[in-house]
Every structure is written in structure tokens, then in C-alpha cells.
Amino acid sequence: MLPKTSELISDKAAGSNGDALLSRDETLRLYRKLLLARLCEEKIQQEYAKNEMKTPVHLGIGQEAIPVGVCHALPKDTQAFGTYRNHALYLAMTDDTDGFFGEIYGKSTGPGKGKAGSMHISCPDKGLIATSAVVATTIPVAVGAALAARYQKQDRLTVVFLGDGALEEGVFWESLNFACLHQLKILFVCEDNGLAIHTPSDRRQGFRSVQEAVQPFRCHVAGGNGSDLMEVVRATRSMLGRMAEDSKPGFLHFSYFRFLEHVGIREDFSAGYRRKPTPEELERLDPVIQFERKGFSSEKEGAQERAKIRAELTGKVDRSVRQAREASFAPMAELYTDLFA
Amino acid sequence: MPMTYRQALAAALAAEMEADPSVFVFGLDVPDHKRIFGSTEGLLERFGPNRCFGTPLSEEAMTGVALGAAISGLRPVHVHIRADFMLLATNQIVNMVSNLRYMSGGKLRVPLVIRAVIGRGWGQSAQHSKSMHGVFAHFPGLKVVLPSTPQDAYSLLRASVRENNPVIFLEHRWLYDVAGEVDPELPASLGEPAVLRQGKALTVVAASWMTVEAMKAAEVLSRRGVELEVVDVRTVAPLGEKAILDSVRKTRRCIVADYDWTFCGFSAELAAMISQRCFGHLQSPVERLGFAHVPCPTTRPLENLFYPSAMGIIRMAERMLGLPESDLSQETFYSYENNFKGPF
Numbered sequence: 001m002l003p004k005t006s007e008l009i010s011d012k013a014a015g016s017n018g019d020a021l022l023s024r025d026e027t028l029r030l031y032r033k034l035l036l037a038r039l040c041e042e043k044i045q046q047e048y049a050k051n052e053m054k055t056p057v058h059l060g061i062g063q064e065a066i067p068v069g070v071c072h073a074l075p076k077d078t079q080a081f082g083t084y085r086n087h088a089l090y091l092a093m094t095d096d097t098d099g100f101f102g103e104i105y106g107k108s109t110g111p112g113k114g115k116a117g118s119m120h121i122s123c124p125d126k127g128l129i130a131t132s133a134v135v136a137t138t139i140p141v142a143v144g145a146a147l148a149a150r151y152q153k154q155d156r157l158t159v160v161f162l163g164d165g166a167l168e169e170g171v172f173w174e175s176l177n178f179a180c181l182h183q184l185k186i187l188f189v190c191e192d193n194g195l196a197i198h199t200p201s202d203r204r205q206g207f208r209s210v211q212e213a214v215q216p217f218r219c220h221v222a223g224g225n226g227s228d229l230m231e232v233v234r235a236t237r238s239m240l241g242r243m244a245e246d247s248k249p250g251f252l253h254f255s256y257f258r259f260l261e262h263v264g265i266r267e268d269f270s271a272g273y274r275r276k277p278t279p280e281e282l283e284r285l286d287p288v289i290q291f292e293r294k295g296f297s298s299e300k301e302g303a304q305e306r307a308k309i310r311a312e313l314t315g316k317v318d319r320s321v322r323q324a325r326e327a328s329f330a331p332m333a334e335l336y337t338d339l340f341a
Numbered sequence: 342m343p344m345t346y347r348q349a350l351a352a353a354l355a356a357e358m359e360a361d362p363s364v365f366v367f368g369l370d371v372p373d374h375k376r377i378f379g380s381t382e383g384l385l386e387r388f389g390p391n392r393c394f395g396t397p398l399s400e401e402a403m404t405g406v407a408l409g410a411a412i413s414g415l416r417p418v419h420v421h422i423r424a425d426f427m428l429l430a431t432n433q434i435v436n437m438v439s440n441l442r443y444m445s446g447g448k449l450r451v452p453l454v455i456r457a458v459i460g461r462g463w464g465q466s467a468q469h470s471k472s473m474h475g476v477f478a479h480f481p482g483l484k485v486v487l488p489s490t491p492q493d494a495y496s497l498l499r500a501s502v503r504e505n506n507p508v509i510f511l512e513h514r515w516l517y518d519v520a521g522e523v524d525p526e527l528p529a530s531l532g533e534p535a536v537l538r539q540g541k542a543l544t545v546v547a548a549s550w551m552t553v554e555a556m557k558a559a560e561v562l563s564r565r566g567v568e569l570e571v572v573d574v575r576t577v578a579p580l581g582e583k584a585i586l587d588s589v590r591k592t593r594r595c596i597v598a599d600y601d602w603t604f605c606g607f608s609a610e611l612a613a614m615i616s617q618r619c620f621g622h623l624q625s626p627v628e629r630l631g632f633a634h635v636p637c638p639t640t641r642p643l644e645n646l647f648y649p650s651a652m653g654i655i656r657m658a659e660r661m662l663g664l665p666e667s668d669l670s671q672e673t674f675y676s677y678e679n680n681f682k683g684p685f
Binding site (some may be wrong): 079110111112113115116120122124125129130132134137139140141142145146147148149151152170171174175177178181208211227337338339340341 | 365391396397399401402403404405406407408410411412413414415417432433436437441442443444445446447448449450451452466481482505506633
């Protein structure tokens with residue numbers, strides 16, 4: 001079974017940069033961010049067996065277009081909250097591969113000095129306030145940040161990323177209810193891979209569709225193909241426009257395909273809980289391949305620049321990994337610091 | 342100035358809200374006509390609905406909302422009319438509130454107060470009577486405060502609102518009617534037990550309502566020539582060990598009178614600490630008093646057996662001191678029929 005494949009591989013957005021959604025410069029910047037996330041995670045796949053990265057990793061290969069596209073469309077001072085599948089989000093918000101690998105290697109150079117690891121990595125200075133390894137737990141915290149913005153009379157937007165499994169947690173509905181009751185400036189982004197670890201949505205959810213379930217609340221609801229970066233950018237911009245018009249919260253639902261196992265670096269199609277897509281399907285579900293095709297008017301167009309970006313990013317990732325491996329661990333006294341302010 | 346405990350709570354909140362516009366108070370029933378037994382009285386009128394408001398019945402999300410507001414620079418005070426309802430928010434308290442600063446490598450600050458009322462009287466039963474100070478103090482990253490006098494209700498609540506860390510602030514329902522002198526200028530800091538009564542015979546280390554019971558026991562025994570020393574822990578986390586240890590080293594005997602179950606509870610922690618650190622000084626093993634190890638029953642006769650009391654402290658002290666049981670038939674012990682008018 002391949003959950004929501006029909007939705008995922010729809011062709012409706014093919015060749016859709018014709019409407020000049022993105023400038024040339026933007027296209028390249030987006031490509032850079034998308035590829036950076038992919039290359040970082042491929043690097044983790046290559047290095048993980050050395051057992052130096054002692055942190056569980058929930059890789060987002062297939063997911064990258066959602067955080068990259070949403071963050072691209074967000075105003076600069078947005079506060080973001082995320083889940084444990086947060087690598088692309090962290091990199092989209094910070095572009096900081098040194099801090100990223102520092103944290104993954106558990107070194108003092110990570111933003112959490114190794115105390116956070118992959119599952120809790122954050123960078124409040126750059127707007128990624130918190131991520132969490134317990135499903136749905138950052139959702140009410142994001143709502144609180146949005147309430148604080150209202151309280152402080154600031155126009156700041158809050159965005160919170162959540163998985164489809166979060167909709168089965170009571171706290172999601174509690175949080176959505178409160179945000180809609182107070183009409184807070186918050187955007188919920190559901191990254192829907194149709195799986196909660198290994199269990200597909202249709203064995204977990206008693207509602208017809210995610211968007212339909214959220215629809216009765218006083219917020220805007222929309223969605224799209226999360227494997228298509230341009231569609232994510234377009235849907236996010238459109239949502240932000242609607243939110244600006246009548247000051248309602250927004251809920252965006254993007255489907256995507258999780259290429260790898262829930263946690264870890266491998267494919268797990270042989271486990272039998274889902275069908276392995278065909279090579280053609282996999283291409284359509286791969287946001288990097290899709291953007292290379294749709295973001296540029298021809299195969300040749302931008303090929304040179306793309307190659308240049310890839311080379312540059314590969315060097316950047318390699319340097320950061322080298323640096324992280326050589327970096328020191330936090331001193332032992334760090335065990336007891338940061339508990340209280 | 343003289344104040345009841347409930348007035349002291351409201352006055353402390355008003356003082357902090359006046360001093361700092363980032364302080365706000367919210368929770369179920371906070372602005373309704375009963376005002377959490379009067380402890381949020383006057384706040385809505387004085388500070389408006391943006392700073393004093395009610396919430397949906399969503400304890401977990403509201404705790405997350407408080408956390409989100411706290412890390413955004415505000416100082417929320419989230420109120421639960423029963424501590425038991427806080428259990429609905431345990432995930433946020435234990436997985437997020439207590440951890441977030443540490444997980445962020447010290448980048449986030451969590452100035453958040455969670456007030457909760459410990460119920461008793463009128464058959465509060467198993468779901469309206471828990472205290473759980475030991476449970477929450479067990480988790481690193483939380484501070485836990487249990488004021489037992491109007492002065493402490495005032496000073497410690499003000500200190501808690503000014504804390505840059507999460508504080509669970511537990512208020513016993515029976516204490517709400519206690520009146521006493523409150524000096525608004527008297528500073529207090531978390532982690533300092535108070536020696537409420539000096540004595541040489543034995544130290545009673547008490548928490549929350551048991552402080553009142555311990556003082557009653559001390560008064561009764563004093564008339565028989567036995568002087569108990571009563572130490573009110575005031576905060577469970579951080580725990581002011583020195584004042585407790587100094588007292589036990591002086592009296593060489595100790596009863597821990599806790600307002601909770603003894604098994605795996607705060608009283609066990611205290612007894613272990615005192616036994617280890619005062620080993621050479623102790624004349625007898627540290628003894629403990631707490632709830633009977635059952636859910637709290639509703640009916641009064643069983644409820645009386647469930648709760649530890651002044652009588653229990655007196656009998657335990659007599660055994661430890663090798664004294665015969667004194668005749669208590671002429672003593673008047675606290676009875677909620679006389680003092681507690683409800684509702685609730």
C-alpha cells in the first residue's frame with residue numbers, strides 16, 4: 001500500500017513556473033536550500049555506520065520541499081516550531097551546517113551543545129524556537145508564542161510544523177480550538193506522509209480527510225502536493241495573503257512521501273507495510289528531481305548553475321562534518337548547566 | 342497588614358501585575374464570579390481581560406500556551422482549581438516545561454508559574470485531593486513551592502512570579518481561611534525553610550497543611566513539657582537542606598510530616614537525606630507520617646483515617662521519646678466543620 005500516492009503523483013503542477021511565480025534568483029536560492037537539506041541527510045546516511053553520530057535520526061528525504069518552501073514564503077521575523085523530523089526545517093531557517101553537524105555529532109559546537117541532538121535541535125536566535133520528539137507537543141507552545149505576539153502588540157507570525165499523526169493527539173485539537181477562538185496569527189503546517197511510524201492513516205484516522213476535519217474551525221484551510229516545491233511556495237503565499245485579509249489562523253496540509261524508515265538511514269520497503277513505488281513514481285515523489293525539472297524551463301537551463309551549487313554545497317557539508325568530528329565535546333561540567341536560568 | 346491566605350494570593354498577583362506588564366493570570370474559572378476561591382479577586386477589574394482570562398477545558402494545551410508565552414518574554418501564571426487537573430497537562434509539564442531550557446542549551450528561559458489548589462473537606466475524594474509536590478519535584482527543571490502561611494502565600498508567590506524558571510505553586514484549600522499578618526516588604530526566596538517554633542525534644546519537618554497540624558501538636562505537647570521544633574519546608578525544590586539538618590542535629594530526633602503518600606514520596610526523600618547526613622546525631626530512626634496508601638475516600642470517618650493529623654504527630658513523638666500516651670480527651674483539634682464553610 002502506498003498511502004495517498006494518487007494525490008502525491010498528480011501532474012497538475014507540472015511545468016508550473018511559467019507564471020513567473022519565482023524569479024531566477026529565487027529559484028536558485030530555493031534550489032540551494034532544497035539541495036542543502038538533501039545533501040546533509042545523504043551525508044548522515046554515509047557517515048552513520050561509523051557510530052559517531054549517537055543520536056536517533058528521523059530523516060526527511062522526500063519531505064524537504066515543505067519546510068524549504070514554507071520558510072521561503074514566511075516573513076523574516078517569523079517564529080517557527082517543529083517536530084523531530086526537523087533537519088530540513090533547521091537548515092532552511094539557519095543555513096547553519098556547522099551548528100547542525102555539531103549537534104548531530106553531540107559536540108559543543110552544536111546549538112544545544114549536544115544536549116539537544118537531532119530530535120530537539122533548535123536555534124531560537126534564528127527563529128527556530130523549539131522542536132520536539134513527542135508528537136504534537138510543540139503545537140500548543142507555538143500557540144502560546146502567537147498569543148504572546150498578540151499580547152505584546154507585535155505583528156509577528158508563528159508557524160508550527162506537525163505530522164499527520166499529530167491530528168490523533170488531543171492537544172492538537174485543543175490548540176487549534178484556542179488559536180481559532182482567539183484568532184491568533186499562526187500558521188499550522190501539516191506534513192502528511194500518511195504514516196505514523198509504520199501505520200498508515202486509514203488505520204488510524206476516523207475522519208474522511210485532514211482538511212475536511214479542520215475545516216469547521218474558524219481558520220483558513222488549504223493544501224497541496226508537498227513534493228512540489230513551487231506548489232508549496234505558491235500555497236503558502238496564498239495562505240499568508242488570506243490570513244492577512246481577515247486575520248484568521250491558517251492550516252496548510254501538504255502530502256509527501258517518506259523515502260526512508262521512520263527512524264534511521266535505510267529504506268524499509270522490504271518490511272512489507274508499504275509498497276515500493278516504481279522508479280517513475282519515486283522520481284515524481286522526489287522534490288529535488290521535481291524542482292530540477294519544473295523550476296527551470298529546460299534540462300539545460302540552469303544546469304551549469306545547479307552543478308556549481310551542488311559542488312559548493314558538497315564542499316560546505318564536507319567541511320562542516322570534518323569540523324564537527326574534530327570539535328570537542330562539551331566539558332563535563334556542562335551536565336549540570338542550563339537546568340535553571 | 343492582616344490578611345487571609347486567599348487575600349494574600351490575590352494581593353501578590355496584583356502587586357506583580359502592577360509592577361510588570363508582562364505578568365498575566367489565566368486558567369479555567371479564573372475570571373468568573375467565584376475567582377478561584379477569591380484568590381484572583383479584583384484582577385479582572387484592575388487589569389482587564391487581556392491580563393486575566395478564562396480558558397477552554399484544555400489543560401495540556403493551556404500549559405503549552407503558557408510555556409510558549411513564557412519563552413516569548415511574558416510571565417504567565419496558569420491556575421488550576423484542583424492540583425489533580427494538572428495531571429492532564431503532565432505531558433507539557435514533564436516533557437516540555439521542565440526540559441526546554443536544558444534542551445535548548447540554555448538559550449530559552451521559562452518564567453512560568455503554575456498555581457494549583459490542593460483540595461480537602463466536604464468529601465473531595467480521590468480526584469480532588471492530591472498534592473503531588475514530590476511527583477513534580479522529582480523532575481529536574483521544576484521548582485515546587487507550598488506556602489503554609491498568609492505571609493508565605495504573599496512573599497513566595499511574588500518570588501515565584503519573579504523567578505526565571507518554572508514554578509509549581511501548591512495551595513492547600515484549608516489554608517485559604519487562615520488569617521495572619523502580611524508584611525508586603527518582607528522578601529522571600531525559594532529554598533529557605535522556616536523554623537516556625539523552636540524546641541529541643543524533636544524536630545517535625547512539615548509540608549503544606551501538615552505545618553498547621555505540627556504547630557497544633559507542638560502546642561499540645563508543650564503544655565506537657567515537651568517542646569517540638571517545627572520546620573516548614575516551604576519549597577520542595579529547591580530544598581533548603583541546611584535549616585532542616587541544623588534542626589535535626591540539634592534535637593537528634595525527627596518526624597517528617599508530609600501531606601502526601603509516604604511510599605516513594607517526598608517524605609522518603611527527606612528521611613533518606615536526614616538519615617544519611619545526620620547519621621551520627623540521630624537518637625532514633627527518622628519517622629514519617631503521610632496519607633494512608635489508598636485513594637482518598639469520600640466519607641468523613643474514613644477520610645479522617647486517611648489524613649495524617651496533629652494527633653498522629655503527638656502519638657509518634659511520644660513513642661520516639663519513650664513517653665506514655667497523654668490524655669488528649671480535653672484537647673480541641675482542628676475540625677473543618679468549624680473552619681471550612683465551602684462550597685467545595
